[in-house]
Amino acid sequence: MASPADGYSSPVGKTGPLRICLIASSRFPIREPFAGGLEAHTFALAGELHRRGHVISVFAAPGSRLGFPADELGVSSFRQSAAARADVGAPPQRWMEEHHAYLGLMLRLASHGARDFDVVVDNSLHHLPVAMAPAVPVPMVTILHTPPLPWLESAVDVAGSTGTFVAVSAAMSRAWAHAVPSTTIRNGVDPARWTPGPGGPDAVWSGRIAPEKAPHEALDAALLSGRAITLAGPVMDRGYFDAEIGPRLGPRARYAGHLDHTALAQLVGASGVALVTPTWDEPFGLVAAEAMLCGTPVAAYARGGLVEVVAHETGRLAGADDVEGLALAVDAAAALDRVAVRAHAESVHGLSRMVDEYERLFGDMLSGQAAA
Structure with a gap:
C-alpha cells in the first residue's frame, strides 16, 4: 500500500x-x-x-x-x-x-x-x-x-x-x-499543472468541438472584439466543424488541433482572455477553471455551472447565446489583473x-x- x-x-x-x-x-x-x-x-x-x-x-x-x-x-x-x-x-x-x-x-x-x-x-x-x-x-x-x-x-x-x-x-x-x-x-484543477502564463493580446477557446459547445460563436465574438483567436480541442462532430468552423478560419482565427496538456496550458497561458460558449447548461465549466489558474480571465455565457465558476474577480458573463454581449465581456475580462485571477482560482477551484x-x-x- x-x-x-x-x-x-x-x-x-x-x-x-x-x-x-x-x-x-x-x-x-x-x-x-x-x-x-x-x-x-x-x-x-x-x-x-x-x-x-x-x-x-x-x-x-x-x-x-x-x-x-x-x-x-x-x-x-x-x-x-x-x-x-x-x-x-x-x-x-x-x-x-x-x-x-x-x-x-x-x-x-x-x-x-x-x-x-x-x-x-x-x-x-x-x-x-x-x-x-x-x-x-x-x-x-x-x-x-x-x-x-x-x-x-x-x-x-x-x-x-x-x-x-x-x-x-x-x-x-x-x-x-x-x-x-x-x-x-x-x-x-491542479495548480501545479495549470501554471500562470504571460498573457497576450489574443483570445483562446478550448474544449470538445461540437455543436453544444458552440466554438463558432467564440470565433464570431472574438472577431467583434477585434482580437485574433485560437481554437484547440478534439473534433467530435466533423460535419459541424466543416459547416461552422472551417469557413470561419483565416489569418485571425486558427485551429491548433487536439493538444496535449503542456501545449494547451502554454496556449491558454499566453492568451489574454478565454472564451466559453456553451449552448446548453454547462454542468461546471472545467476549461474556465483551467484558464483562470493560468491567470487568463474568462468571458463566458451565463449558463449552468459557469455562473458559479466565473466570479467577478476572474471574468465576465454574457447572456446565453448573446454573441455581441460576449464580445463586450471579452473586452471587460481582458482588463482584469492576471495575478488576482490566478489567486482567486487557486483558492476556490484548486x-x-x-x-x-x-x-x-x-x-x-x-x-x-x-x-x-
Missing part, C-alpha cells in the same frame, strides 16, 4: 488509506490529450487520491495512462453474433460493447466488491453502475457531470436512493433534484479543495455504514 505524502494528514481520519474503485469511461482512455472534461476530471481525481496514499483501481478504456501504478479493471470486449445482429431491434455495436463492459464490472463488484474495495466511485455517466448499485456491498458514490440523461434518470428511478450522489455544481444539483438528492462538490471534500464524504459514508 502506498504511503501518504510526507506531512499530509488525510481528512478521512481514522479510516486511513482506502481501497477505491474508480469507474470511468469504457470508450475513452484516461490519457493525454483528453477526450473531454470527464476524462481530465478522472485523471486529476485519481492522481490526487493516489498521492494521498489511497489504493486506486480504475475501470477505463484500454490504453489509459494515469501517471502512477494502478490496478486496471479490464474492459471485457464483446462482438455480437451474426444471429444477434440480424435481429431488427439490435442496438449499435458500440452501445452493446459499453453495456457488456459495465455489466461485467458490476457483476464482479456485486460478488467481490466487499473483499476488494472500501468505496466505489462512479465517474462514468453510464446507467448500469447506478442501476446495479443496490447489489454492490460497499458504499458507492455517483458523480453527476451532466443534466439528466434518459438512461441515467431511469437507473436512478430503479435504484432509488441507493448510494450517494454528488453534483459538480449547484446548478446540476438543482437539475437532478426531481430525481435524486445530491451533495455539491465542485470540480477542482484540486486539493475538491479532494478534501471527497475524502470527507468517504469518511462520512464509511462511518454511516459502520453505525448501521
Whole structure:
C-alpha cells in the first residue's frame, strides 16, 4: 500500500488509506490529450487520491495512462453474433460493447466488491453502475457531470436512493433534484499543472468541438472584439466543424488541433482572455477553471455551472447565446489583473479543495455504514 505524502494528514481520519474503485469511461482512455472534461476530471481525481496514499483501481478504456501504478479493471470486449445482429431491434455495436463492459464490472463488484474495495466511485455517466448499485456491498458514490440523461434518470428511478450522489455544481444539483438528492462538490484543477502564463493580446477557446459547445460563436465574438483567436480541442462532430468552423478560419482565427496538456496550458497561458460558449447548461465549466489558474480571465455565457465558476474577480458573463454581449465581456475580462485571477482560482477551484471534500464524504459514508 502506498504511503501518504510526507506531512499530509488525510481528512478521512481514522479510516486511513482506502481501497477505491474508480469507474470511468469504457470508450475513452484516461490519457493525454483528453477526450473531454470527464476524462481530465478522472485523471486529476485519481492522481490526487493516489498521492494521498489511497489504493486506486480504475475501470477505463484500454490504453489509459494515469501517471502512477494502478490496478486496471479490464474492459471485457464483446462482438455480437451474426444471429444477434440480424435481429431488427439490435442496438449499435458500440452501445452493446459499453453495456457488456459495465455489466461485467458490476457483476464482479456485486460478488467481490466487499473483499476488494472500501468505496466505489462512479465517474462514468453510464446507467448500469447506478442501476446495479443496490447489489454492490460497499458504499458507492455517483458523480453527476451532466443534466439528466434518459438512461441515467431511469437507473436512478430503479435504484432509488441507493448510494450517494454528488453534483459538480449547484446548478446540476438543482437539475437532478426531481430525481435524486445530491451533495455539491465542485470540480477542482491542479495548480501545479495549470501554471500562470504571460498573457497576450489574443483570445483562446478550448474544449470538445461540437455543436453544444458552440466554438463558432467564440470565433464570431472574438472577431467583434477585434482580437485574433485560437481554437484547440478534439473534433467530435466533423460535419459541424466543416459547416461552422472551417469557413470561419483565416489569418485571425486558427485551429491548433487536439493538444496535449503542456501545449494547451502554454496556449491558454499566453492568451489574454478565454472564451466559453456553451449552448446548453454547462454542468461546471472545467476549461474556465483551467484558464483562470493560468491567470487568463474568462468571458463566458451565463449558463449552468459557469455562473458559479466565473466570479467577478476572474471574468465576465454574457447572456446565453448573446454573441455581441460576449464580445463586450471579452473586452471587460481582458482588463482584469492576471495575478488576482490566478489567486482567486487557486483558492476556490484548486484540486486539493475538491479532494478534501471527497475524502470527507468517504469518511462520512464509511462511518454511516459502520453505525448501521
